[in-house]
Amino acid sequence: MCTSHDHNQGEPTPTGAGRRGFLRATALLGAAATAGVALPTVAEASDKGGWRPDPDSRRFTLAVMPDTQYLFDGPSIHPAPLEASLRYLLEQGKDDNIVFLSHLGDLTQNGAEAEFDAIGETFGILDRRGVGYSVLAGNHDVNSSTDDQRGSTPYLDTFGPKRFKGRKTFGGASDDGYNTYHLFTAAGREWMVLALDWRLSAKGYAWAKDVLARHPKTPVVLTTHELVVEDDALSAYGQQLWDRLVADHDQIFLALGGHYWPAGRAVRKNAAGHDVHLHLTNYQNRYFGGAAMIRLYHFDLDRNVIDVETVSPWILGRAAKGLNELERQEIELSGDADRFSVDIDFADRFAGFAPVPARPARPASRLLIPGTQAYWRFDAAPSGTVRDLSGRGNDLTTVSVGGGTLGWSADHHPDQPGHGSLEFTGFKSPLKGAYLKTVDKAPLNSATFKDGYTIEAFYRLPADWDPDHNAWSGIVSRTGTGGAAGRTGDDPDEPLATLSLSNDREPQWAMRPLNQQGIATNWGQETPLETWWHLAVVNDGRHTTLYVEGCPVVRNPRPAAVGITSVGLPWLLGGYTYADKIDQILHGRLGDVRIVSRALPVTSFMTH
Structure with missing residues (x-):
């Protein structure tokens, strides 16, 4: 017995079943009847063989x-x-x-x-x-x-x-x-x-x-x-x-x-x-x-x-x-x-005594895998045109609304190839901010991706992100409306494709496939503020899957979705249009963005 008895008191009974231990116990109990106290025969377990916990x-x-x-x-x-x-x-x-x-x-x-x-x-x-x-x-x-x-x-x-x-x-x-x-x-x-x-x-x-x-x-x-x-x-x-x-x-x-x-x-x-x-x-x-x-x-x-x-x-x-x-x-x-x-x-x-080494930046050339149609990264503050590092000419220009500008930050997702991000400061009413769009003759503007595609982006939302002013802003979107493309199912004024964030900060990929009149939508879960996230939209030529941090979301539609409808208009980074007019601008940071004309496995995402 211990030398002090001051704390020898009973403990509370739980208010409900708890974790696996209690469930394991009650499952073993079953309908067992009361028995007298007798020392049991211990179930024999082999003493042979080595002890091999998984070290990784x-x-x-x-x-x-x-x-x-x-x-x-x-x-x-x-x-x-x-x-x-x-x-x-x-x-x-x-x-x-x-x-x-x-x-x-x-x-x-x-x-x-x-x-x-x-x-x-x-x-x-x-x-x-x-x-x-x-x-x-x-x-x-x-x-x-x-x-x-x-x-x-x-x-x-x-x-x-x-x-x-x-x-x-x-x-x-x-x-x-x-x-x-x-x-x-x-x-x-x-x-x-x-x-x-x-x-x-x-x-x-x-x-x-x-x-x-x-x-x-x-x-x-x-x-x-x-x-x-x-x-x-x-x-x-x-x-x-x-x-x-x-x-x-x-x-x-x-x-x-x-x-x-x-x-x-x-x-x-x-x-x-x-x-x-x-x-x-x-x-x-x-x-x-x-x-x-x-x-x-x-x-x-x-x-x-x-x-x-x-x-x-x-x-x-x-x-x-x-x-x-x-x-x-x-x-x-x-x-x-x-x-x-x-x-x-x-x-x-453990950072004070054993910090995890920061992953070094990877050269852009390593990200130019077969099928890369566009790759943008922000290793430094933008000045004029943002070059498409794929070499295909899908360069970006800045569009200012209400005098808004783009900033730059060294902040980035820990697994992002480039070590920098653009700072967007969008605001809904009155509309203000700045976004990026592809140049008018960019090959990406007319691409329809009939054989599949992968769109990846890194983003982070700040603590002051407000759904009343910042919801439904696009991370990556394609301009042009369903009505202009002759696809009038659902709302004909919605853009042809948008990877956006809902009022609950849920990533949403909403687009018009070549084989549908209406809009096909993939939904992710709420993503917390002040945290870097990686998104990937992957289409294998028939079906589309949205991934958050390399994990497939639950709401991925089953109907076939082939390609992305186009009317030859630009793509946007950080902007969202409605009825072909800019309607919302991202409030947050945007890291590397890559578009590939085929379905990539998770192991080929930019996080790997």
């Missing part, structure tokens, strides 16, 4: 296990729950891409040799498969009045550096053996778990700082036994750890501890002004000493989130045989403290 996937899982002390308490040693959790990690390892397990200390109740013999043997399940994991000493594993200079103990004999020597993830240990660091590869980069003793000595702090200094670009998850005491509060030792180590080391973005209960969270800003997430995880006060519950930190670097769930594999495994009353209650005790999400913009958070 941008989704991976860090497993965390807090205080297991009541399972290893003198004559009351029950390894089955721990075995169930460890085997669960083996069985779920591939599906969840589990890369590492961190135990948060208080492995045992009394720190006795027999207790450590039992738990050491149980952890052999992971050793035989080469699974990366860390442990650390809690106050019940050692003499709680000592620090990491205490010397030999049963803990050190069982879980000292010699146990991890040769393990792929083992980085090293302090001279005393009580502090270790571990390295694993996930999402294509190196990560560290820094596992620190119950109490750090001056030597311990110096060692930890040296490890961080020797891995200056590695994001770090710090684990220790005591850190957070309750929501938004650190313990006295936790505060010392923050002041002497965490606050000045920006690499530490997540710190985990146990010892107290119930589970809680805190956030502190470090010296660099960045958030550090500090979590308390401990379930020893729950049924069967917490039953070796595990917390799963599911990292998703594409969504910039860590989804957290807490599961008890031992109780889940008993569901088929029927659960007793306390087990049923336990399986439902997963409130907001145990199942939540942490939003982290990983690239931004």
Whole structure:
């Protein structure tokens, strides 16, 4: 039992089914009947075979296990729950891409040799498969009045550096053996778990700082036994750890501890002004000493989130045989403290010590793939004519409305070939701004693309974008009306083709194919402000697909759409016409634009 009981309180019951852990639990429960308390036979999982998490996937899982002390308490040693959790990690390892397990200390109740013999043997399940994991000493594993200079103990004999020597993830240990660091590869980069003793000595702090200094670009998850005491509060030792180590080391973005209960969270800003997430995880006060519950930190670097769930594999495994009353209650005790999400913009958070290298600009010649009809980019402020880099003569001239002008910015989409963009400042009423149009004799003006086409553009809308004044502005559009082309279905005054943005900032490709009287429309989803976006409209000669950031949208029409109707009039960048008059001008930034006379695969988009 922990030394403090001030926070030994019950946790709230959830108001509804939550994430996958709770759904998994309830699915296993089914209609199981109440059964007596009896230790189950642990489902056997093969201890053979290697541990092979995917090092490149941008989704991976860090497993965390807090205080297991009541399972290893003198004559009351029950390894089955721990075995169930460890085997669960083996069985779920591939599906969840589990890369590492961190135990948060208080492995045992009394720190006795027999207790450590039992738990050491149980952890052999992971050793035989080469699974990366860390442990650390809690106050019940050692003499709680000592620090990491205490010397030999049963803990050190069982879980000292010699146990991890040769393990792929083992980085090293302090001279005393009580502090270790571990390295694993996930999402294509190196990560560290820094596992620190119950109490750090001056030597311990110096060692930890040296490890961080020797891995200056590695994001770090710090684990220790005591850190957070309750929501938004650190313990006295936790505060010392923050002041002497965490606050000045920006690499530490997540710190985990146990010892107290119930589970809680805190956030502190470090010296660099960045958030550090500090979590308390401990379930020893729950049924069967917490039953070796595990917390799963599911990292998703594409969504910039860590989804957290807490599961008890031992109780889940008993569901088929029927659960007793306390087990049923336990399986439902997963409130907001145990199942939540942490939003982290990983690239931004790590930029101070490991910035993602900016993608260099690519020469225009690399973008002139077969079939390129026009390619415009804005590497510098425009002066007069904007040349079509394809060499086909589809040059652009500036048209000013109400005295409006075009600006230039070095801002650009991170995957844009050219490192610059045009700044459009359109306004609806009164109409003002400037846009670009192809010269009168441009070959593009008469092109009909009967065999297919790909139109690509990069854009970004500013924070002050207002649907009342800026909606329905064109990114790329073709002038001329349906009525002039003899295609009078729908509104005959609409332009022949336009890639526009709706009042909800939804990209829309609306055009008149050669084989239809009416307008064919592809719709994308709302695109947030102050974010660069890449759009691609791809027609394979029969069907058209709109892509946002290389992903097809849901509203792509099924009817055949062949080519683009033309009456020989110019194309516009940043402008939209209605009844052959300029009606709206883009308010935002426009990057590279390319038009190709064939359908391109996603792998050939300008983002690649």
